[in-house]
Amino acid sequence: MLRIYNSLTGKKEPFRPIDPHNVRLYVCGMTVYDLCHLGHARVMVVFDVVYRYLRHLYGPEHVTYVRNITDIDDKIIRRAQEEGLDFRTLTRRYIEAMHEDAVALGTLPPDEEPRASEHIDHIIDMIRTLKEKGYAYQADNGDVYYDVSRFPAYGKLSGRKPEELRAGARVAVDEAKQDPLDFALWKHAKPGEPSWNAPWGAGRPGWHIECSAMSTHCLGAHFDIHGGGADLKFPHHENEIAQSEAATGEHFANYWMHVGHVMIDEEKMSKSLGNFRTVRDLLKRYRPEVLRYFLLSSHYRSPVNFGDVALDAARAALDRLYTALRGVTPKKPASDEAMGEYGRRFFAAMDDDFNTPEALAVLFDLARDLNRAKQEGRRDEAERLAGIMVALGEILGLLQEDPEQWFKGEEGEGGLSDAEVEALIERRNQARREKNWAEADRIRDQLKAAGIVLEDTPEGTTWRRA
Numbered sequence: 001m002l003r004i005y006n007s008l009t010g011k012k013e014p015f016r017p018i019d020p021h022n023v024r025l026y027v028c029g030m031t032v033y034d035l036c037h038l039g040h041a042r043v044m045v046v047f048d049v050v051y052r053y054l055r056h057l058y059g060p061e062h063v064t065y066v067r068n069i070t071d072i073d074d075k076i077i078r079r080a081q082e083e084g085l086d087f088r089t090l091t092r093r094y095i096e097a098m099h100e101d102a103v104a105l106g107t108l109p110p111d112e113e114p115r116a117s118e119h120i121d122h123i124i125d126m127i128r129t130l131k132e133k134g135y136a137y138q139a140d141n142g143d144v145y146y147d148v149s150r151f152p153a154y155g156k157l158s159g160r161k162p163e164e165l166r167a168g169a170r171v172a173v174d175e176a177k178q179d180p181l182d183f184a185l186w187k188h189a190k191p192g193e194p195s196w197n198a199p200w201g202a203g204r205p206g207w208h209i210e211c212s213a214m215s216t217h218c219l220g221a222h223f224d225i226h227g228g229g230a231d232l233k234f235p236h237h238e239n240e241i242a243q244s245e246a247a248t249g250e251h252f253a254n255y256w257m258h259v260g261h262v263m264i265d266e267e268k269m270s271k272s273l274g275n276f277r278t279v280r281d282l283l284k285r286y287r288p289e290v291l292r293y294f295l296l297s298s299h300y301r302s303p304v305n306f307g308d309v310a311l312d313a314a315r316a317a318l319d320r321l322y323t324a325l326r327g328v329t330p331k332k333p334a335s336d337e338a339m340g341e342y343g344r345r346f347f348a349a350m351d352d353d354f355n356t357p358e359a360l361a362v363l364f365d366l367a368r369d370l371n372r373a374k375q376e377g378r379r380d381e382a383e384r385l386a387g388i389m390v391a392l393g394e395i396l397g398l399l400q401e402d403p404e405q406w407f408k409g410e411e412g413e414g415g416l417s418d419a420e421v422e423a424l425i426e427r428r429n430q431a432r433r434e435k436n437w438a439e440a441d442r443i444r445d446q447l448k449a450a451g452i453v454l455e456d457t458p459e460g461t462t463w464r465r466a
Contacts, residue, residue, distance in 0.1 A: 003226070007258050032076070032400060038291070039262045044101075051065045053395055056395055068115070069116070071115045102173070105292055106278070116214065126247050127209060139175075149181075154238065157233060211240050215240075234360075263304065291314075297314060318398075328382045346392050425443075425447075447463070
């Protein structure tokens, strides 16, 4: 049985969906004012694997994955003003870029991708309900705030006590809230900022209420899993729980999952610190599957240390796996049971809170046994093992590329096209047949200088890009 570490209880718990025919997952997505960095990529890739595994367990038609887009908030407004753009023009640019990065990383699209600006009516309805129930008030400056003192369970996700939080809290000069812990549900309109009409005056939503309105609209008041980055646990997710449960009167989400930070120089990678690496910059140097492997090589709850050494190790690891698959036609297993001990170990790892490092270890054991079967000429066994390897890799979003293409890399890398490489190899083979070893060596050196590695086997010469 799948067990998930639940941030709400601080322990691993058996996953029991509310409805096995409608498993529901909500993940806090991007705030689209800039390009995705590797920290965003980790959240996308981790929950893509969660989504893939849930689909494997319950069937694709029985899982709903919602990942929102925050397309209106303070950072977006500030960036749009700096660039002299309408906020919709700015967010459209970065939504397109985010989608390009997500596709490159091999993530499946979510079933729904709501945008905050398209759910203003639902946001207003939830704020109205909170005001009617006495959980919200309008301050003298026109903002509408959530009254934290009205929600006794505040702090249950983060483990922080309200009295301790108040001790270090400050109220900004332009705020008029009654308590330092109260947070804005609606911000009154300011000159030059986008705004919408509401019963309490024109303005725009606060960040926290956006996710509560979108998640409950798409998945219902009570759903299975809510996830996001570890930095969102407090205050964002804490505030989501408070306003959602106050508005609906129901328990919000059963399981909370939080993804660890990507670290660089012992600091969290983030835009605010200016130490981030964008996905598209990294893709200029590394293939998408290398980034994906790197992000899955550590447990999702643990911090992962970014660096060239780690990415080079990920590339070398994938080379080993694809080398094993090379020259074999995978035979798809008929069922999970047909995968034998490999499948049992892989699924046991995934059932243990999505332990992808242990799942990857199973792939390497498969690669070892597959190489042995190839060396011993056991073709049927090699095809069976390759089929298991590819099937398990698919759950992680790995090993879906043709091995020959993997090693040949991108067309034109090193200055030679695939056709040019093949032509040079044929010229070298002809020179070898004529025992013109000097010419054969010259061509090999030419290819080596262009980053082409040749491998001479009894079956012929294969090649890959270094």
